[in-house]
Amino acid sequence: MKDDDIKNDSNLTVEVSQTPIADYPDWRKDDKSLTNAGLSEEEQDWFCDARPQPAKKSWQIMENFFNWARSNSLWILAFGTGCGAIELRPLVTARYDISRLGMQPRPTPRQASVFMIGGYVSIKTLKRIVRSYEQMQGPKFVVAVCSCAINGGMYWDSYNTVKRIDEYIPVDVYVTGCMPRPEAVLAGFSKLKELIKAGKAEGQNLYAEKFDWYKENQKSVIKDWNMPDYNW
Amino acid sequence: MKELFNTLSKQFELTDYQSKRDNQAFVTATSSQLVSLLTHLRDIHGYTHLVMVTCVDWLEDGKFQVTYLLHNYATKTDLGIFVFIPRDNPVMDSMHHLWEQARVYQRELHEMFGIDFPGSPGVYKPMILEGWQGPPPMRRDFDTKVYCEDTYSNRERQHKEPEQYMKEQLYPED
Numbered sequence: 001m002k003d004d005d006i007k008n009d010s011n012l013t014v015e016v017s018q019t020p021i022a023d024y025p026d027w028r029k030d031d032k033s034l035t036n037a038g039l040s041e042e043e044q045d046w047f048c049d050a051r052p053q054p055a056k057k058s059w060q061i062m063e064n065f066f067n068w069a070r071s072n073s074l075w076i077l078a079f080g081t082g083c084g085a086i087e088l089r090p091l092v093t094a095r096y097d098i099s100r101l102g103m104q105p106r107p108t109p110r111q112a113s114v115f116m117i118g119g120y121v122s123i124k125t126l127k128r129i130v131r132s133y134e135q136m137q138g139p140k141f142v143v144a145v146c147s148c149a150i151n152g153g154m155y156w157d158s159y160n161t162v163k164r165i166d167e168y169i170p171v172d173v174y175v176t177g178c179m180p181r182p183e184a185v186l187a188g189f190s191k192l193k194e195l196i197k198a199g200k201a202e203g204q205n206l207y208a209e210k211f212d213w214y215k216e217n218q219k220s221v222i223k224d225w226n227m228p229d230y231n232w
Numbered sequence: 233m234k235e236l237f238n239t240l241s242k243q244f245e246l247t248d249y250q251s252k253r254d255n256q257a258f259v260t261a262t263s264s265q266l267v268s269l270l271t272h273l274r275d276i277h278g279y280t281h282l283v284m285v286t287c288v289d290w291l292e293d294g295k296f297q298v299t300y301l302l303h304n305y306a307t308k309t310d311l312g313i314f315v316f317i318p319r320d321n322p323v324m325d326s327m328h329h330l331w332e333q334a335r336v337y338q339r340e341l342h343e344m345f346g347i348d349f350p351g352s353p354g355v356y357k358p359m360i361l362e363g364w365q366g367p368p369p370m371r372r373d374f375d376t377k378v379y380c381e382d383t384y385s386n387r388e389r390q391h392k393e394p395e396q397y398m399k400e401q402l403y404p405e406d
Contacts, residue, residue, distance in 0.1 A: 122360075123361070124362050151389070152384075152387075157376055157377040157380050158376065159369045159376045159383075160360070160361060160369070161384075162384050167385060222362075222363060224362055224363030
């Protein structure tokens with residue numbers, strides 16, 4: 001069969017009932033669910049339109065215990081976004097031995113709780129970063145390594161590199177340097193542990209509260225937004 | 233290399249022979265004869281390796297210089313071929329049928345310089361610049377600094393004199 005025959009054959013096509021947004025019932029007009037406008041109408045049904053919600057706090061004494069537990073089991077998403085990812089590898093070796101801090105690299109966003117932005121972020125990478133960050137399960141933290149992630153660094157006048165990563169995803173700890181030594185990265189992770197224990201690493205809640213602002217910034221630079229608005 | 237140039241000149245319009253080393257030479261060819269010249273070099277003269285395809289923007293002359301670098305493993309010589317095409321309507325013949333990897337270079341040249349290669353597979357697909365809406369960024373009339381300032385926000389710089397700052401850090405009482 002040719003392609004045209006397949007398209008015209010009614011037995012092979014599945015009719016999907018579409019409801020235009022204007023025809024939504026009244027109870028849906030006021031809700032703030034996400035539109036997922038970047039997707040095709042068929043794909044919009046596949047993804048959830050719920051927004052991220054800030055995590056609810058329990059009693060303070062329980063929260064202290066939770067924070068202690070969280071800070072001692074930080075799993076890093078092994079997503080090398082720039083040259084800073086090179087510095088992650090020595091941390092796992094016997095010399096620095098990151099496992100003694102309860103940290104280890106993990107292959108997928110679902111298993112990770114720390115996102116290490118290792119250096120410059122191009123627009124193409126930013127798309128993947130946003131997608132990976134939103135797929136990580138909470139509580140999640142972001143460590144931005146290298147000067148490129150802080151103020152652009154040597155890519156301060158580049159046409160395809162964002163200069164501040166904290167406008168697109170919330171950052172808990174910055175590590176300066178170009179490149180920072182593994183000791184500096186380790187000190188950054190130790191600082192992150194202190195912040196978590198003190199209950200100050202609230203980037204995930206900040207992302208949920210200022211979700212519209214972050215989305216607006218992300219969409220202002222990612223011109224071909226062809227993914228759901230919140231990929232969790 | 234001069235002998236090769238003399239041999240090729242009988243069949244093709246070649247000008248501007250430059251050789252800075254014994255095993256390396258550059259010649260200028262016309263864009264209409266490029267594909268036949270490359271085929272001839274590859275099949276008869278043994279230049280079987282395509283090193284790279286790149287481009288130079290001569291803004292003042294209104295031309296693009298597309299450069300093809302070839303290597304001959306038998307004689308260990310490099311041959312570069314320059315082709316000048318007009319900057320207003322840059323169209324080149326695709327040569328992906330000679331070397332399969334050439335389509336990646338051609339895709340890149342289309343994205344970065346806006347040179348069209350009709351018939352090259354996937355040449356209009358974005359490679360690095362996904363969703364790019366501005367002009368091709370490697371053209372010399374594209375001002376990256378202005379584009380960057382318009383598009384991306386800057387972080388305010390906090391400058392501190394190192395001497396004064398360390399004094400305040402180390403001896404806060406003084």
